[in-house]
Amino acid sequence: MAPSATLPEEVEAEVEYVIVHGGKGTLKRPILKGKAMKPTFEEIPQVDFANLDSGNIKDREAIAANVRQAFSNVGFMYAVNHGISEELQADCHINNSDTIKGYEALLETKLDQKTRGDLKEAFSVGPSPYDPEQKPPPGLDLSKYPKKANQWPEQPADFRKVMYEYRSALLEFGIKLMRVIALALGQEETYFDNLTGVDFAETRALHYPSQDIPEDVGIGAHADYSWFTLVNQLSPTPALEVLNQNGHWISAPPIPNTLVVNVGDFLERASNDYFVSTVHRVVNKTGEERYSIPFFFMGAPDFMIQTVPSCITPERPARYEPINTAEWIRERLLRARYKHPAGIAARAKEAMGEA
């Protein structure tokens, strides 16, 4: 339609949307411009964790207050002074290996249905009590766990060792962060301690080639299925982008010695939407390779995700039913794995109305 001086601004402009398929179904966010724009974030805040191990609860509460602000307004933050050693981060760099390209090939997942798939490759390490490094509790009934959960390459020889050292360091930070989150939600620090019974995290070493075809993405727009995710951006290549309330993509460039921390769907649900599981994507148009290692803090598989009591008020009654962690993860994983036999079977079942 041709612009007309007499029509209101909203009618004149054709509204465009960002469309995202996430944990809550399809999100259609209008891209707002000019006067229609709402107050929302334009950058990712930084939170200092230097006092995380302080014996004084006031110090830990001060961190919790900053986390609360970041998680409720943005859903993302940079963790500064997180205590993970730089050497360990450098050891994990996939550049140290000329053989590891992971077992998830390029285009194996497709998070944005308009694309030919995600232009990334990955090596994932998930929960498995068969790996002694994960210190399964004595007497754990192993029959409930799949035997082939993790697959390890023979080369380079110390790949498994380094990945486990890194994973343990992140897990330690993650368990402390979960305590800060409990405080941030107005609970006792120990509120979520029973979530961490058996190992419950996934580490994914990612490689993104430069995306030279205009439609290509590294990872299509999505929200994470985790309590939170700790992303280590190993390359100086800016590519991670975060969707704000105006439908604008905000860059989260690498900042040395920080971890990007984002709220995942489980925390959003447990917090009754007070904390937002913000949609993000990776688009690497820099002409350079990019490497990153996200760490997904997922919770024990049999943990029931329920609304935290302090997040239920007369104005905001509980919005969600309790849900089993393993069931939710399986459902989400299979949706993205469009080439995996189990993913194909699940979608066929869904199409026939059986799922």
Ligand SMILES: O=C(O)CCC(=O)C(=O)O
């Ligand atoms: O590589 C990144 O910076 C983020 C990766 C990511 O969003 C994911 O794996 O869920």
Ligand SMILES: [Fe+2]
């Ligand atoms: Fe993500």
